[in-house]
Amino acid sequence: MKTKDFMENYIIIKELDDEEIIKELRRWYSTNITECSLCNKMILTKEAVEYNNKEFIKRICKRCYEKELENSENENELNNETEIEKRLERLKNLIKVLEIEVSDGKLLRLISMEYKDVDILNADFIKLFQKYKNEADKEIKFILPFENEIENLLING
Ligand SMILES: [Zn+2]
Numbered sequence: 001m002k003t004k005d006f007m008e009n010y011i012i013i014k015e016l017d018d019e020e021i022i023k024e025l026r027r028w029y030s031t032n033i034t035e036c037s038l039c040n041k042m043i044l045t046k047e048a049v050e051y052n053n054k055e056f057i058k059r060i061c062k063r064c065y066e067k068e069l070e071n072s073e074n075e076n077e078l079n080n081e082t083e084i085e086k087r088l089e090r091l092k093n094l095i096k097v098l099e100i101e102v103s104d105g106k107l108l109r110l111i112s113m114e115y116k117d118v119d120i121l122n123a124d125f126i127k128l129f130q131k132y133k134n135e136a137d138k139e140i141k142f143i144l145p146f147e148n149e150i151e152n153l154l155i156n157g
Pocket of ligand 1: 036037038039040041060061062063064065
C-alpha cells in the first residue's frame with residue numbers, strides 16, 4: 001500500500017527498530033485500513049463509503065459504491081417496466097371482455113397519463129379518448145376526468 005498517508009507515517013517511524021516498526025505498522029494498519037466488504041480490497045478507512053443496503057450498513061470502496069448505485073437504479077427501472085407490462089396485459093384482457101377496440105400504444109399513453117384501471121375500463125371513457133386522441137395530454141386530462149373526480153362530483157354535486 002503506497003499512499004501518501006502511509007509514507008508520511010513511515011518516515012516518522014523508520015528510526016525505530018524492526019520490532020517496533022512492525023508494531024507501529026500494525027497499529028497504523030488497524031486504525032487506518034478497512035476491508036471493502038464487497039471486493040475485499042484494502043482501503044483507507046477515511047475513504048470508505050458507508051453504504052446502507054436495506055438490512056445493514058456496509059463499509060465499501062468508492063468503486064463498489066458506484067457499482068451498487070448503478071445496480072439499484074437499473075433494478076428500479078426493470079421493476080417499473082415489468083409492472084407496466086403486467087398492467088398492460090391485464091388491461092388488454094379486460095378490454096377484450098368489454099369488446100372495446102384500443103391499441104397497446106393508446107393504453108400505454110393512458111397509463112403514462114396516470115389514469116387508473118377503473119378509469120380506462122369504461123367504454124364511454126375509451127370512446128371519448130379515441131375522439132380526442134390527437135389533443136395534447138394536458139387537454140385530454142381536462143376533457144376526461146379521473147374516476148376520483150367523477151366520484152367527487154357525484155358526492156359534492
Ligand atoms: Zn470494493
